[in-house]
Amino acid sequence: MWTTVFVSGITLGSFYTLVALGFALIFGVTHTFNLAHGELIVLAGYVAYWLWKTYGVSFLFTFPAAVLVALTVCLLLQRLFSRLKEPLELNSIVMSFGVAILLQNGMLFFFSGDYRLIRVPTFNQGLHFKTLYLSYGQLTLLALSLVVIGLLYLLMRHTYLGKALRATIQDREAAALAGINVSGMGLLAFAIGAILIGLAGPLYGSVHYLYPAAGLQATLLAITITIFSGVGRIRGLILGGWILGFAESGAVVLLGASWRELVGAVMLITLLALRPQGILEREK
Amino acid sequence: MQTKGTTRQQAIQQQIAWAAPTLGLVLLLLLPAFARYNDYVLQVFTHALLLATLALAWNILGVSGSISLGHAAFFGAGAYTSALLSLDLGISPWATIPLGGVLAAGIAAIMGLFCLRLRGAYFALATLAFVEIPKVITDNWDGLTRGSLGLVGLPGLPSLQLGSYHFDLSASLVGSYYFVLAYGLVLLGLVTFVFRSNLGLALQAIREEEVAAEAVGIQVQRYRLLSLLLSAFFSGITGACYGHLIRYLEPGLVYGLHFSAIPMIFAICGGRFTILGPALAALVLYPVDQFIFHPLLPAGHEFLYGAVIILAILFMPSGVWGQVRKAHFVSIKTGSVE
Amino acid sequence: MLNKGDSVVLCKRLWTIVGLLTIILCCTNTATLAATIKIGEINPLSGRLAKQGVEIHQGVAVAVAEVNEAGGLDGQQVEIISRDDQSQPDVAISRAEELCGWKKVLALTGGYVDSLVGPISEVAKKYQIPYVASASLQKELTQRDNPYFFRVSTLQGFVEPLCSMLAEQVHPQRLAILHAATPGSTEFARDLKRCLQSRNSPVMLMEKFRPGTPDFTPLIGKLANMNIEVIISGGFFADHLLLLRQLKENRVSPKAYIGPFGIAYQSFIGEMSDDAEYLYSTCAWNPGITNPGTEAASKDFVERFRSIFHREPNTTNMHGYTSTRAVLAAMQNVLQQEKPLTGPNIRQSLAELDLDLPMERVAFDKHGDPRHYQHLVVQIQKGKFEVVYPPERSTASAIYPMPRWGQRK
Structure with a gap:
């Protein structure tokens, strides 16, 4: 049983990291909390579902469309976020909460409140490693999450753009002095975040299920992992994702499935209570 | 602000500031006479009034500048406490409703322990996560709360005997309506008193400049805790009333995001730093949603709330009523109206 | 900062809102008069339970179409007044209040899920209007001495x-x-x-x-x-x-x-x-599985359903149909005994009802639970x-x- 918990923890955890990445990047660069993050993922999932269900588009080819939609919505969102006044963090929470309600109701209107699931036939088969069993679904989730995380890591470490982004995350004023276009970096962060959201969406629709209110859970996950890792640390994000994945799986086995929701919430409150000054302060 | 033009304008604003609430109150008092043949209208306004009291209670904390996304925790705790005490022990709702408020305040004390050290966005996030705790506990403590089964058949509000007048509060919709209206007016009076007391002034000072407030000797944490407890207490009472009016509870219903979001939305749209704003927003927005948007868009009508809050935060951060009342809200920091 | 123009605009807007509300109040007050037998139906037609609510509603519609095609009850056409509770208990109460207190329906039917059926049953009791719920399961709901509450399904x-x-x-x-x-x-x-x-x-x-x-x-x-x-x-x-x-x-x-x-x-x-x-x-029922002896009625239902909605009915549709048929049969009995159609009379007739329908033999026990509902x-x-x-x-x-x-x- 503990191998199942292990496998589930790792695959879920990696996926959680993918879910959190876009959120963490946008927050790090622009200092805005995007509470509509989960709704955007669910929206991207619905786009994939709609293409798959009505046009029979194969699962793999739904990703570009999902990314495109996420990109459009995120760039519109960025326009809204850039008009916010101080206090930025608090106002961004309030506004993105409004965006989340808007998106939820939009999805309710277009896709109804029914639970939807993208069925990928190959996900049902899998590989055996002695007692360990990995389905292709879990493998895809694991591989895709890790590859995307790896690519982002390379981008942040080894390209000029990535370095500029990191500089902005670490110190906005200094970055601006060094000639980095800080507001341009904000736009870039939203664009990369949108791509990550667009990739996470179809996966979300195929391993979890889609319903308009599903986004809140994903948002809470993203917040918890971001706060756990602090800003600008991709490795920290992976660790955070895995710990949360393990903790949830472990809670289901030890306490029962009905206690699962508590894990993320308690983890978030504990983290916040331990670091009351917020996660940005530490960087200074 | 001492020029002639602005005094004239101030006078107009002052007129609106008096005329609108008075007119509103008269309309509310007379509503049952208009709506005698349409219980739906009355029901919508009863619910709008209940949400107005929740928004008023939320704003006791809101005035200090903190935004809570977790008031469903207090609302649900109040509803469950009062429901269980009256259902299982047969205590009269008149006694259990305040007890619901007390338990909600108790939960607020625990929340305060973890969250009050946090500021701004982090406080909001912590409250958002905190709701899960009472919700999951209520849902799983089958022996006490009947868990996911929910509570069916709660006693309604008992009738009231005042001299020769007999007020039937649960059987007649008009009775429930006036009961909620009376509670709303009492709460409004209390909130006015709180805002004008030392506590209210201290909270406004904290909002404007926390460090300065601390420097002049305001015990910031104590005042914030006090405002959280008061806010939770009245949210709990509102939740308890809701339970006895609906006569049915389910953890997902009363601890849902809905009851966290709604007071925040009303307070911010109406005006967080005003006394009346949140209540006015509730009394306008909820009926508009129910009478106009729901028939047009049965699925997804609540987009209205999303839209108004985005508009408010971008273009009118002090809220609609905040704009009207601006002449009276002299910023402590700058000593003048901006 | 507001200037003078803005305040005037604000003032105007305030009056517009007041005006609008008055118009709404007046409009909704105009009642319609028609010599039909009115039955109320409350279902979650929107919100999270919309799918099931709409299915129940379709079943109700088929039952009413059937009785009206056959000439109505004692020559009077039956009118169904449908209301949407938005999957929310508070709205369910207000719709029930509206139907019982204002529209003066003679009986209520429909309803999906106990959280919505429960509040409606309380209102029905208050107005002494019988309510036959289509889909309700919890035991506690029928243990509350509500003589006006009946249902065609139960968890047992x-x-x-x-x-x-x-x-x-x-x-x-x-x-x-x-x-x-x-x-x-x-x-x-x-x-x-x-x-x-x-x-x-x-x-x-x-x-x-x-x-x-x-x-x-x-x-x-x-x-x-x-x-x-x-x-x-x-x-x-x-x-x-x-x-x-x-x-x-x-x-x-x-x-x-x-x-x-x-x-x-x-x-x-x-x-x-x-x-x-x-x-x-x-x-409990599907087009191929029916209460023995009701094959013809079942086939009739399926055909009528198909001709109205152009698809196969399912068991949820059948629940709506069954509860409405129970209400109609009880009313028919009251009329046959030449008694006035009042809430208490219909209630009495429902309590004595024994009717063979495709889903079940409809008869209620003293709590209003169905005696023969067996999956x-x-x-x-x-x-x-x-x-x-x-x-x-x-x-x-x-x-x-x-x-x-x-x-x-």
Whole structure:
């Protein structure tokens, strides 16, 4: 049983990291909390579902469309976020909460409140490693999450753009002095975040299920992992994702499935209570 | 602000500031006479009034500048406490409703322990996560709360005997309506008193400049805790009333995001730093949603709330009523109206 | 900062709002007068339960169309006044108040899920208007001395046949009950557990999950570890989809998988295709399974339904139809006895009702619960629902244990 918990923890955890990445990047660069993050993922999932269900588009080819939609919505969102006044963090929470309600109701209107699931036939088969069993679904989730995380890591470490982004995350004023276009970096962060959201969406629709209110859970996950890792640390994000994945799986086995929701919430409150000054302060 | 033009304008604003609430109150008092043949209208306004009291209670904390996304925790705790005490022990709702408020305040004390050290966005996030705790506990403590089964058949509000007048509060919709209206007016009076007391002034000072407030000797944490407890207490009472009016509870219903979001939305749209704003927003927005948007868009009508809050935060951060009342809200920091 | 113009605009807007509200109040006050028999129907036509609510509504519509085609009740046409409770209890109350207090309906029907039916039943009692609920399960609802509340379904109709089949035929040693955190599902799990234990069938594990749980894998690990033979899942449509898929992914093959809610629908087979094979469910009625002796009525219903909605009816539609037929029959009886159509008279007639309908023989006990609401246990075999219990009505023998995932094509 503990191998199942292990496998589930790792695959879920990696996926959680993918879910959190876009959120963490946008927050790090622009200092805005995007509470509509989960709704955007669910929206991207619905786009994939709609293409798959009505046009029979194969699962793999739904990703570009999902990314495109996420990109459009995120760039519109960025326009809204850039008009916010101080206090930025608090106002961004309030506004993105409004965006989340808007998106939820939009999805309710277009896709109804029914639970939807993208069925990928190959996900049902899998590989055996002695007692360990990995389905292709879990493998895809694991591989895709890790590859995307790896690519982002390379981008942040080894390209000029990535370095500029990191500089902005670490110190906005200094970055601006060094000639980095800080507001341009904000736009870039939203664009990369949108791509990550667009990739996470179809996966979300195929391993979890889609319903308009599903986004809140994903948002809470993203917040918890971001706060756990602090800003600008991709490795920290992976660790955070895995710990949360393990903790949830472990809670289901030890306490029962009905206690699962508590894990993320308690983890978030504990983290916040331990670091009351917020996660940005530490960087200074 | 001492020029002639602005005094004239101030006078107009002052007129609106008096005329609108008075007119509103008269309309509310007379509503049952208009709506005698349409219980739906009355029901919508009863619910709008209940949400107005929740928004008023939320704003006791809101005035200090903190935004809570977790008031469903207090609302649900109040509803469950009062429901269980009256259902299982047969205590009269008149006694259990305040007890619901007390338990909600108790939960607020625990929340305060973890969250009050946090500021701004982090406080909001912590409250958002905190709701899960009472919700999951209520849902799983089958022996006490009947868990996911929910509570069916709660006693309604008992009738009231005042001299020769007999007020039937649960059987007649008009009775429930006036009961909620009376509670709303009492709460409004209390909130006015709180805002004008030392506590209210201290909270406004904290909002404007926390460090300065601390420097002049305001015990910031104590005042914030006090405002959280008061806010939770009245949210709990509102939740308890809701339970006895609906006569049915389910953890997902009363601890849902809905009851966290709604007071925040009303307070911010109406005006967080005003006394009346949140209540006015509730009394306008909820009926508009129910009478106009729901028939047009049965699925997804609540987009209205999303839209108004985005508009408010971008273009009118002090809220609609905040704009009207601006002449009276002299910023402590700058000593003048901006 | 506001200038003078703005305040004037604001003032104007305020008056516009007041004006609008007055118009709304006046408009909604104009009542319609018609010499028809009015029946109220409240269903979740929007919100999270919209799908089921609309299905019940369709069943109600068929029953009313049927009686009106046949000339109405004593020559008077029946008018159904439908209201949407938006899947919210507070709205359900206001709609019930509107129908009873203002529209003066003679009886109420419809309703899906106890959280919406319960509040309506309270209003019905207050106005002394009988209410026959279409889909309501919880026991507590009928234990409250409400003489005006009746319903055509009950949880016992699910629990008893399942419990008997398991205890008499399957004898599982390792059985797990999973259920969703909703009132109906929770009570189902509890009652089934109690029933199984009273018949010496042990329940190894009982777990609750939230509807919409994104990942069942840890739970499945637990099931596999305990070597569970029979899984009973009180979840709904989507929960079955995900749970079954993850069972298959993880190569966990129980000997039987039983889902009382959400499986016995053609749409479920459509969604799951081959993976739906061998699953058990329960079903009160479907176009192929009907109360013996009512085949003609059942066929009639199916045809009328098809001609109105252009698709096959399902069991939820049937619940709406049955409750409405009960109301109409009771009214007919009142009229035949040449008594006035009043709430108390219709109530009395409902209490004495005994009517054979495709879904059940409708007769109520003193609490308003149906006496003869019994589900049949069905198993999906070759894409069709075959009755496997009780023996006297079975159309095929049960395939138990079901083949392991690996052994299927």
